[in-house]
Amino acid sequence: MSSEEERLYARAEMLDETEELAQAVGEVLTGSQGVGVDPRAVTSLTVSLQTLDPGAATAYSAGGKKDRQDGSGYGSDGEFLEALSDAEDQVRERQRQVTGLREQVSLALDRAQRDLGQARRDLEAARAALAAAYAMGTREPCDGCHSARAAAIAAAEAAIAEAEAQIADVERRIGICEAAADLLGPLAERLARALTRLRTVPQDLGEVYELVYEFVCSGGKLPRYGRWIEGADA
Helix, strand or coil: CCCHHHHHHHHHHHHHCCHHHHHHHHHHHHHHHHHCCCHHHHHHHHHHHHHHCCCCCCCCCCCCHHHCCCCCCCCCHHHHHHHHHHHHHHHHHHHHHHHHHHHHHHHHHHHHHHHHHHHHHHHHHHHHHHHHHHCCCCCCCCCCHHHHHHHHHHHHHHHHHHHHHHHHHHHHHHHHHHHHHHHHHHHHHHHHHHHHHHHHHHHHHHHHCHHHHHHHHCCCCCCHHHHHHCCCCC
16 A cells, blocks of 8 residues: 555646646637737736646737638637636646645655654664663573573564664655655746736736727727627627
């Protein structure tokens, strides 16, 4: 049966696989491209994708007026922001899971370090017992003193072997916890950077299309190729 530390490490490896999150962000980027969203409005989206998957394709071409056809990409900025929110929720949930796992790993590491301290104390005590056993006096004729001395030596040597095995096992557990922490620390940072970028996208969108939004809000109508701003039914 796997140890608790091994199960925690296996979970850390699973959470470190962020390709699924990158795929969700990539789909938002693809939908944006299909409808011709200005590249400046999705810069943070692209950076978020690269953060989650450095090898992901991020080439972006909004195309021209003739490329912006009905049924291509999102029907409105509302649909775009809804898809963005869904991707953000997935990253946030992964971030929550990582935070929880880091706490579990920290607790497991603390327990292992306490166990290591106890095992080292046990080893010191066993070594002291062995020294005392060797110092036991014997007499002739023997009245059982030789066998008592031999038994004490054997017991002390067994205790030493057990303590040394315990130390090795605890050091292994500590190493596994440290390896899990080494995975989760950078992962938490990547998720935080990706989430920050995703949260910036609506602001970027508003800044890039500020004049367009003002025009629509004042009652203006966009040309057909730009209707995604208003929505398909506008």
